[in-house]
Amino acid sequence: MSDSPITSGMTGKTFRVGDFLLKEWEPGEEERIVAAFNRVFAKADPNFRPRSLDFWRWQYLDNPSGKLLIHAEAPDGSVAAHHGFINQRLLLEGRPSLCGQMVDSMVDPAYRRGLQRVSLSATLSNSFIGHTGGEGARLHAFYWGAPVPVAMRIGKALVQYEVVRTQLKLSCAPAEVRLQGASGISVEEPASFPEDTVEFFRKVAHCYKAIAVRDQPQLDWRFVRHPECRFSIATARLGGELRGYAVYSHGSFDGFEEGLVCDWLVHPDDGAAANALWAWLVEKARASSAERLTAVFPETVPDWIRFQEAGFRAAPTQYPFVARTCVRRFDPPWLRRNWYYTLGDTDLV
Amino acid sequence: MHSRHPPPSRTLAIEIRPLQKGDEASLLEALNAHRGGCVQQGHALSSEELAWFLAHPSGTRTLLAWEEKEIVGHLSAARHTMWMKGRQVLFAELLGGFVAISHRARLGKRGLFARLCREFFSEQGIDGDFIYYGWPTREEWRLGRKLLAYETIRTQVALTLSVGNAAEGLPAEVELMERFDHQARWLWDRCAAKFGASAIRDEGFLNHRFVERPGYDYENFGVRDDDGVLRGYAVFRKGQWGEETKGLICDWLVPTDEPEVGRLLLRALEAHGRTQGVQQLFCLLPEWSPWFDSFQRAGFLATDAERMWIARTSARRFDVFWLRTQWFSTLADTLIV
Structure with a gap:
């Protein structure tokens, strides 16, 4: 699972549409893409912090699950539109697959009406999605996102997003978490994920019909080598055997600064490991003076109930989780029922 | 050799019109024959229940598709008088509908159900039914998402x-x-x-x-x-x-x-x-x-x-985001229970 970095999504195709060349990223183009990104978003958002080249390289080029980066090149060579997808290797009904989180979408305002009748952005995404989506280890079964309302309105019209779920969060004051016994479980804070993570992931993954691969390369990329955010990792072991892990960060989500449960993987039947990791999370939250601990899960997975039984309460967020499916049977109701994810699957933390 | 042309469509004329006085017995018979319709439930609909539905204080809307003397299609909604941003408007809960098996071969955009939907929604707006909504099951959602053009307010x-x-x-x-x-x-x-x-x-x-x-x-x-x-x-x-x-x-x-x-x-x-x-x-x-x-x-x-709570809105300002964060809704808003 961890020894074959995938570079799928690479179609090798280009499309000529009107004056624009629609193409995938090639080495050396990142500087132009990041410059365009910073130019466009600085105009739209006065609080925008320019994206660094290091961050962009980490987000896309270093991702062990590969990349899908497409852009429209104007006749003068400038980047007129761009879509960035964070790839995730998935286990989908136990078989390897991919999904892509659509995160960095932009059109230079100068080119918003670049094509006579159709949106340049929609043409760009639709040109490639037909070639990169489908069933198989190197194809995207679905594309997804957690857009704010404005982006949702655009995405719905252009990319045919459909709502998988109007996402709720689970929050609790650290003092209100109901901690119980965790007999024999030892909790450690490693600097990076241990090698046996993948073995543990395999044991838990069969509980879910759709789950992004959580192996050492993927988790280290996401939580250890992130260029801007600092995460704390805890592993729970019983007699040396990995029984669960949690990732904590103090940060901003949905407009609140709080203690965030950025990732969590514990077998649904393993109450002791869960209790040990909650105790660790409470300790981290107290140490960072967080008023609340917040986690995100689908309400269809056992952790959703388990966290509530530990004192967490559900509350709305502004985010819908949306998808454009490329395999008919994995439609939004199916994803809603079967897909396991946490905050760490998103780019929101 | 197979013909490349589709089989000939049914030639009998279908009339689509609102429910009229005197249609009730035919509607009841059709609803029970097709196990669906204006009040979703597992048991057979009684004439008392239909009369109760039709006596809804804010009114109901029912369109029937007739082929000769038989009802071959149906769509209903129960209206609710709403208070919305300081004005009184009507929302209408979609309550299923059916198309006779003989007319289900084409459930696409040119089929009978699509025709029913088009006529049904033609009166949507500030002076008619401002918002149509419902709580479809997964199967109903799949059938209706294209034809009814609804959006998800909330995954409930x-x-x-x-x-x-x-x-x-x-x-x-x-x-x-x-x-x-x-x-x-x-x-x-x-x-x-x-x-x-x-x-x-x-x-x-x-x-x-x-x-x-x-x-x-x-x-x-x-x-x-x-x-x-x-x-x-x-x-x-x-x-x-x-x-x-x-x-x-x-x-x-x-x-x-x-x-x-x-x-x-x-x-x-x-x-x-x-x-x-x-x-x-x-x-x-x-x-x-x-x-x-x-x-x-x-x-x-x-x-x-x-269940998903869905809506078909008639005003951009009052879209599903607005409804999600502003509409006080309970099971009272649906006749499902």
Whole structure:
């Protein structure tokens, strides 16, 4: 699972549409893409912090699950539109697959009406999605996102997003978490994920019909080598055997600064490991003076109930989780029922 | 050799028109023959139930597709008078519909169901039905998402409470109300300032919905002050949601600054649920309502309700984002239960 970095999504195709060349990223183009990104978003958002080249390289080029980066090149060579997808290797009904989180979408305002009748952005995404989506280890079964309302309105019209779920969060004051016994479980804070993570992931993954691969390369990329955010990792072991892990960060989500449960993987039947990791999370939250601990899960997975039984309460967020499916049977109701994810699957933390 | 042309379409003319006086018996027969339609339920629809549906205080809308003397298609909605951003408008709950098996070969955009939908929605707007909405099952959602052009307001989460074994009776402060009176509207007026949109809960609406419905037994619990003024109410029904029988909290109206009233009603609901032999109380409330959190503090868990709440809106400003965060909705807003 961890020894074959995938570079799928690479179609090798280009499309000529009107004056624009629609193409995938090639080495050396990142500087132009990041410059365009910073130019466009600085105009739209006065609080925008320019994206660094290091961050962009980490987000896309270093991702062990590969990349899908497409852009429209104007006749003068400038980047007129761009879509960035964070790839995730998935286990989908136990078989390897991919999904892509659509995160960095932009059109230079100068080119918003670049094509006579159709949106340049929609043409760009639709040109490639037909070639990169489908069933198989190197194809995207679905594309997804957690857009704010404005982006949702655009995405719905252009990319045919459909709502998988109007996402709720689970929050609790650290003092209100109901901690119980965790007999024999030892909790450690490693600097990076241990090698046996993948073995543990395999044991838990069969509980879910759709789950992004959580192996050492993927988790280290996401939580250890992130260029801007600092995460704390805890592993729970019983007699040396990995029984669960949690990732904590103090940060901003949905407009609140709080203690965030950025990732969590514990077998649904393993109450002791869960209790040990909650105790660790409470300790981290107290140490960072967080008023609340917040986690995100689908309400269809056992952790959703388990966290509530530990004192967490559900509350709305502004985010819908949306998808454009490329395999008919994995439609939004199916994803809603079967897909396991946490905050760490998103780019929101 | 096979023809490349599709088989010839049916040649009989289909007339689509609203329900008229005298159509009721044919509609009833068609609904029961097709096991669907204007009031979704597992049992056969009685003439009393149909009459009750058609007597909805804010009206109903029913379109029928006739082929000669047979109803081959149907679409219905129950209207609710709503208060929305300071004005009175109509929302209409879509209640299924059917197309006869003989006409299902083409369920696409040129099929009979699509024709019904087009005609049905032609009157949508500020002077007609401002918003159509519903709670489709997964299968209904798949069928309707293209033809009905609806969007998801919310993937519905329910609040559920396992009913304990303690032998606590109904609190003395809580009364079982036979009917709602004019004070229901006063109560709703007190609460409505915090709602962007809400069905107007007056005695006409509530009595039709929870007292006069044939075949459905609701228990309406109220708390009054010493002067007899209604301070809050909750409606209970032992009924099915999905496969299981639950204690359904079909409506809940309590000012958020009167938590003691809420506590009394919850105690009453739990005690009544026990006497009714239900294992679980089940409630839908908007997540933005302070009661959503209060119920959880009282022990309810937020669980998947396995339904999507959908809407077809007629004004961009009042889109599904707005509805999600502004509409005070409960099971009272649907005739499913």
